[in-house]
Amino acid sequence: MSTAKQAKPQTQVSLGMLLLKGRTFIALAILLIFFSFRAPNFTEWGSVVLMVKHASIYGLLALGMTMVIITGGIDLSVGSIVGLTGMMAGGMLIEGIHLPWIAGTIYPNVPLILLIVFALAVFVGFCSGQLIARLKVPAFIATLGAMYICRGAAMLRSGGATFPNLFGDAAKGNLGFDLIGAGSIPGVDVPYSIIIFIVMALIAAFIMKKTPLGNQIYAVGGNERAAQLSGIKINKVKVFVYIFSALLAAMSGIIMTSQLRAAHPANGESWEMNAIASVVLGGTSMSGGVGTIGGTIIGVAVITVLNDGMIMMGVSSFWQMVIKGVVIIVAVVIDLVQKDLQKKAALVARLK
Amino acid sequence: METTHTPVMEALGITKLYPGTVALKDVDFSVYPGKVNVLIGENGAGKSTLMKILAGIEKPTEGKVLLDGREVHFANTREASGHGVGIIHQELNLFPEMRVADNMFAGKEVNNYGVIDRKTQAKLAVKVLDKLQPGINPSEMMRNLRVGQQQIVEIAKTMLEENLKVLIMDEPTSSLSNAEVEVLFKLIEDLKAQGIAIIYISHRLEEIIRIGDFVTILRDGHRVADAEVKDISINWIIEHMVGHSNLTIEKIPYEGEHEPVMTITDYTLPRLGGGYTVDHASFTLHKGEVLGIYGLMGAGRTELVECLMGLHPESTGTMVLAGETIARPTITGQIARGMVLVPEDRQRDGLVQTMSIANNLLLTSIPQFTKNGVIRKDQCKKAVDCTVHDMQIKVADVKHQITSLSGGNQQKVVIGKCVMANARVFMMDEPSRGIDVGAKTDIFILMRRFAAQGNGVIFVGSELKEIITVCDRVLVMSNGKLTADLSGTEITEAALVAASAANLFTGKAATIEGSVVQ
Numbered sequence: 045m046s047t048a049k050q051a052k053p054q055t056q057v058s059l060g061m062l063l064l065k066g067r068t069f070i071a072l073a074i075l076l077i078f079f080s081f082r083a084p085n086f087t088e089w090g091s092v093v094l095m096v097k098h099a100s101i102y103g104l105l106a107l108g109m110t111m112v113i114i115t116g117g118i119d120l121s122v123g124s125i126v127g128l129t130g131m132m133a134g135g136m137l138i139e140g141i142h143l144p145w146i147a148g149t150i151y152p153n154v155p156l157i158l159l160i161v162f163a164l165a166v167f168v169g170f171c172s173g174q175l176i177a178r179l180k181v182p183a184f185i186a187t188l189g190a191m192y193i194c195r196g197a198a199m200l201r202s203g204g205a206t207f208p209n210l211f212g213d214a215a216k217g218n219l220g221f222d223l224i225g226a227g228s229i230p231g232v233d234v235p236y237s238i239i240i241f242i243v244m245a246l247i248a249a250f251i252m253k254k255t256p257l258g259n260q261i262y263a264v265g266g267n268e269r270a271a272q273l274s275g276i277k278i279n280k281v282k283v284f285v286y287i288f289s290a291l292l293a294a295m296s297g298i299i300m301t302s303q304l305r306a307a308h309p310a311n312g313e314s315w316e317m318n319a320i321a322s323v324v325l326g327g328t329s330m331s332g333g334v335g336t337i338g339g340t341i342i343g344v345a346v347i348t349v350l351n352d353g354m355i356m357m358g359v360s361s362f363w364q365m366v367i368k369g370v371v372i373i374v375a376v377v378i379d380l381v382q383k384d385l386q387k388k389a390a391l392v393a394r395l396k
Numbered sequence: 397m398e399t400t401h402t403p404v405m406e407a408l409g410i411t412k413l414y415p416g417t418v419a420l421k422d423v424d425f426s427v428y429p430g431k432v433n434v435l436i437g438e439n440g441a442g443k444s445t446l447m448k449i450l451a452g453i454e455k456p457t458e459g460k461v462l463l464d465g466r467e468v469h470f471a472n473t474r475e476a477s478g479h480g481v482g483i484i485h486q487e488l489n490l491f492p493e494m495r496v497a498d499n500m501f502a503g504k505e506v507n508n509y510g511v512i513d514r515k516t517q518a519k520l521a522v523k524v525l526d527k528l529q530p531g532i533n534p535s536e537m538m539r540n541l542r543v544g545q546q547q548i549v550e551i552a553k554t555m556l557e558e559n560l561k562v563l564i565m566d567e568p569t570s571s572l573s574n575a576e577v578e579v580l581f582k583l584i585e586d587l588k589a590q591g592i593a594i595i596y597i598s599h600r601l602e603e604i605i606r607i608g609d610f611v612t613i614l615r616d617g618h619r620v621a622d623a624e625v626k627d628i629s630i631n632w633i634i635e636h637m638v639g640h641s642n643l644t645i646e647k648i649p650y651e652g653e654h655e656p657v658m659t660i661t662d663y664t665l666p667r668l669g670g671g672y673t674v675d676h677a678s679f680t681l682h683k684g685e686v687l688g689i690y691g692l693m694g695a696g697r698t699e700l701v702e703c704l705m706g707l708h709p710e711s712t713g714t715m716v717l718a719g720e721t722i723a724r725p726t727i728t729g730q731i732a733r734g735m736v737l738v739p740e741d742r743q744r745d746g747l748v749q750t751m752s753i754a755n756n757l758l759l760t761s762i763p764q765f766t767k768n769g770v771i772r773k774d775q776c777k778k779a780v781d782c783t784v785h786d787m788q789i790k791v792a793d794v795k796h797q798i799t800s801l802s803g804g805n806q807q808k809v810v811i812g813k814c815v816m817a818n819a820r821v822f823m824m825d826e827p828s829r830g831i832d833v834g835a836k837t838d839i840f841i842l843m844r845r846f847a848a849q850g851n852g853v854i855f856v857g858s859e860l861k862e863i864i865t866v867c868d869r870v871l872v873m874s875n876g877k878l879t880a881d882l883s884g885t886e887i888t889e890a891a892l893v894a895a896s897a898a899n900l901f902t903g904k905a906a907t908i909e910g911s912v913v914q
């Protein structure tokens with residue numbers, strides 16, 4: 045075996061491999077072209093903004109999910125965190141916080157509400173993370189449990205009812221909640237929700253690419269034992285990704301509640317599946333160690349365009365589900381085929 | 397080898413490549429009927445791979461397998477067993493929650509139009525079981541059987557095939573009690589009498605001498621020797637297993653004071669089920685010294701260095717490292733103090749296969765190359781390039797995947813990672829395993845250089861020549877105990893072999909393979 049020859053398979057990039065690697069991007073382009081012709085209103089500014097708004101809400105979940113999956117885990121609790129945080133925010137806005145020891149009720153202002161809700165999400169993520177990292181509970185089980193607990197808590201908050209009309213009250217000093225989702229930068233008509241998503245995506249990409257933590261996230265997912273023996277505090281890394289994921293879910297929950305101006309306990313149901321689908325479409329490996337934030341954003345775009353495009357075309361919601369399922373499976377199959385081909389090419393090249 | 401027998405099965409010119417390693421290189425192996433054909437070698441020598449190829453679990457990259465003189469290509473174990481080649485794995489492949497007969501027929505159930513015919517199965521099972529060891533009830537739950545009995549069921553499984561010709565046994569005695577071993581040996585005699593060829597893989601040299609007929613020794617994927625067991629001794633086997641490479645390494649002297657860098661006292665790691673994996677070990681490592689820890693497989697060498705690194709929280713003992721007394725070592729703590737471990741199994745414990753060469757090198761040290769928490773790309777690149785050059789790692793581009801490198805260069809990356817973490821105490825567990833001769837020499841030169849720079853180096857090894865050539869002082873370990881502390885001219889092959897066999901026959905411990913890391 046000669047060492048000089050080992051690098052060869054990587055320097056010869058064939059066109060086929062290039063097409064395989066950029067497949068999600070190509071799929072997105074095909075979808076965009078297809079819907080531009082077939083769906084009425086698809087290319088109007090209004091619909092574009094609407095789609096990006098949808099993408100932002102789902103996308104926040106997918107950003108956190110990417111990090112979790114890269115560590116080799118999974119977070120099933122994000123959808124119910126969306127519901128729980130919306131309910132907590134809505135409840136505080138309408139009913140305030142009852143303080144038994146002064147026998148009164150205080151009405152926190154909007155920034156304080158956000159702070160409390162985010163703290164709650166951090167707590168949920170911290171608990172899941174501890175269970176997974178220290179007690180070695182499988183991530184699937186730990187976050188499945190968290191999912192039920194959060195959904196149940198969301199229902200309990202109002203007895204299953206909706207908190208409507210979340211505009212706030214000048215007398216209570218909590219105006220402005222609806223602006224988070226509905227407001228936009230004056231003049232350019234870019235909603236805050238989109239800005240929030242872009243900022244969070246940049247932060248996530250920054251962590252993954254530019255900080256030691258990001259490197260350690262990849263290392264933990266790639267080979268946990270080797271990471272541990274290299275002195276990486278694998279428990280801290282794991283707890284971080286679940287906290288970050290829960291925090292992003294809380295942001296998503298707040299934005300959605302604000303846009304609807306109402307909090308319903310079933311909000312965000314099964315969104316974790318959308319998030320996982322986007323992450324996988326974006327090329328992140330479910331077995332950990334491989335994936336990028338950029339890939340996930342393309343994955344989110346594919347899922348959203350597919351969803352909204354089909355709605356605009358008037359495809360029945362039942363068919364939408366079937367088509368989404370097919371797209372996800374095909375994407376993963378192509379991913380596996382590509383990896384297999386690469387491995388074989390590398391081995392064959394070494395034998396020569 | 398001169399022999400009048402005709403082999404029933406032959407492997408000719410087998411080569412097997414895995415990403416990063418050459419597991420087998422042009423290996424021939426003959427299996428004689430009615431004989432125990434022993435396959436022996438240290439971990440990573442290629443025994444398991446050869447065995448898997450014969451049993452149809454893996455396909456050779458090159459070479460062919462002959463059965464009764466005809467070339468065969470087994471697609472899987474089912475096909476192999478159809479041809480009369482059975483295998484018993486070291487880990488028993490049984491279903492504890494199923495009955496004995498159901499276990500034996502798993503995957504090849506006797507059925508009438510898809511309905512399992514349990515009666516016939518039980519009848520057939522009894523027929524085979526009684527031949528082996530009467531008294532195992534085929535309707536008993538598997539989990540209620542003792543390990544020895546379970547192993548007999550495994551053997552019975554392979555004997556369901558009418559025409560069993562070759563039976564491969566991978567470390568069959570590793571989980572058996574002494575009485576069960578006797579039963580197994582008697583069974584092997586019976587199978588021999590039936591003309592069945594046994595391929596026997598074991599680390600227990602005394603067993604091989606006792607029941608083996610032919611022995612083939614593998615080292616680093618090459619066949620190094622074969623012989624008839626009646627002509628050889630344990631020492632002959634050890635010599636061939638551990639090798640005779642012609643190594644000359646210049647021992648550059650360390651100019652400074654040889655003050656102690658690490659002193660450990662009474663380090664002990666209890667073993668599940670009684671006894672000790674590491675048995676009250678005490679020694680001192682000095683600056684500028686390459687300290688060898690020699691011993692056979694399972695002597696407790698790996699566990700000893702793992703304890704020092706903090707991988708076994710249940711270990712006890714006192715450690716003084718660079719003047720600091722450490723009660724309870726942790727991995728991150730030890731690394732911060734400058735102690736590093738180059739693990740025995742670099743694929744499992746040393747490398748992150750999904751990452752690039754550069755990122756593998758930076759695994760431990762990346763927090764050093766940041767400014768306000770942000771990675772400084774330029775500093776990383778400089779440090780990585782410097783290490784790659786310094787350690788002569790042959791890479792086309794450090795951004796390539798780590799798996800694109802050869803085994804030797806991968807090992808250099810693992811060592812490079814430790815160097816970049818500013819290590820003062822290098823513990824290297826079998827750093828030369830599974831890599832080519834050139835890379836081995838490079839790694840030994842590096843070890844001498846680390847020592848000459850005033851660091852302490854521990855070299856855990858099982859190749860006599862390597863230990864003798866590289867080390868200033870050698871501790872010999874056997875059955876968890878340190879049995880010798882040799883330096884200078886005392887380090888001879890004879891002394892090492894004697895000390896490593898000192899505890900061998902008194903206990904079973906020295907031959908239990910592998911280690912469990914929590």
